[in-house]
Amino acid sequence: MKAGLALGLALLLTATGRMQADTVVTIRLEACDLSGNAISTVDIGEEFLLRVFVQDLRVPERGVFAAFLDVFYSQSLVSVAGPITAGPNYFLLPGQGDISHPGMLDEIGAMDGFGVPVGELLLLSLRFRADALGTVTFFGDPPDNFPFSDILVYGWNDPVPIEDVEFGSVSITVVPPYNPTPDELLEDLINYVAELDISSGIANALDAKLQNALDALQAANGGQRNDVVNKLCAFMHSVEAQAGKALTQEQAHQLLDAALEIIAMLI
Numbered sequence: 001m002k003a004g005l006a007l008g009l010a011l012l013l014t015a016t017g018r019m020q021a022d023t024v025v026t027i028r029l030e031a032c033d034l035s036g037n038a039i040s041t042v043d044i045g046e047e048f049l050l051r052v053f054v055q056d057l058r059v060p061e062r063g064v065f066a067a068f069l070d071v072f073y074s075q076s077l078v079s080v081a082g083p084i085t086a087g088p089n090y091f092l093l094p095g096q097g098d099i100s101h102p103g104m105l106d107e108i109g110a111m112d113g114f115g116v117p118v119g120e121l122l123l124l125s126l127r128f129r130a131d132a133l134g135t136v137t138f139f140g141d142p143p144d145n146f147p148f149s150d151i152l153v154y155g156w157n158d159p160v161p162i163e164d165v166e167f168g169s170v171s172i173t174v175v176p177p178y179n180p181t182p183d184e185l186l187e188d189l190i191n192y193v194a195e196l197d198i199s200s201g202i203a204n205a206l207d208a209k210l211q212n213a214l215d216a217l218q219a220a221n222g223g224q225r226n227d228v229v230n231k232l233c234a235f236m237h238s239v240e241a242q243a244g245k246a247l248t249q250e251q252a253h254q255l256l257d258a259a260l261e262i263i264a265m266l267i
């Protein structure tokens, strides 16, 4: 099949009449949450999916029949947490792909078996766990175990030359979980009020009420938390009085929601 690869390349160059190869297949990597939403950050300890998409870029598009790749990643930050799952148009070959070596997914991929796949399609996904803080990049890299890992497209008998396949990469940052304390939320709210484009008189009045609440909170023991709630209620009354006047309705809603969130943590 090495000869087949070389022949495929020669045929492609002859057919296109160009010495510069065009991308025929893209293999794109994406990080997403367990519901399938693309993400760029993940809380430490949480799981996420690495998803691999393929697309045939030829015109007219005929579809990717089989695609494989290696993926390198930092083993100190994330670890494999589940088996490979094929996308809905593809199936896994028994024994194909080795995910047992930390830091490397070797020869992972899938084949089509369910009609003509056109458009960008999910080839496979794989569950990872975020183990340590930092940014991890998953690098897609050409496979090397031919002919088992040949990248095939409909309409061509020979494999797609590796140099005509674009292997993508994706980064995701592992972050601490965001569990703000009431103090932190109150400080956020104070900063938010300070940045509002409102008259300084109103801003100062609102700020004074929040500072009162923050002072009470920082001095509070369990028995004094009602005092904090009362001070936040005073803040909310002031906001309501200014809604549609010194504050827009939207600003007022945001301030009320923020205060209610803090109160909910205190009662």
Ligand SMILES: [Ca+2]
Pocket (backbone or CB within 6 Å): 070, 106, 107, 142, 143, 144, 145
């Ligand atoms: Ca490999």
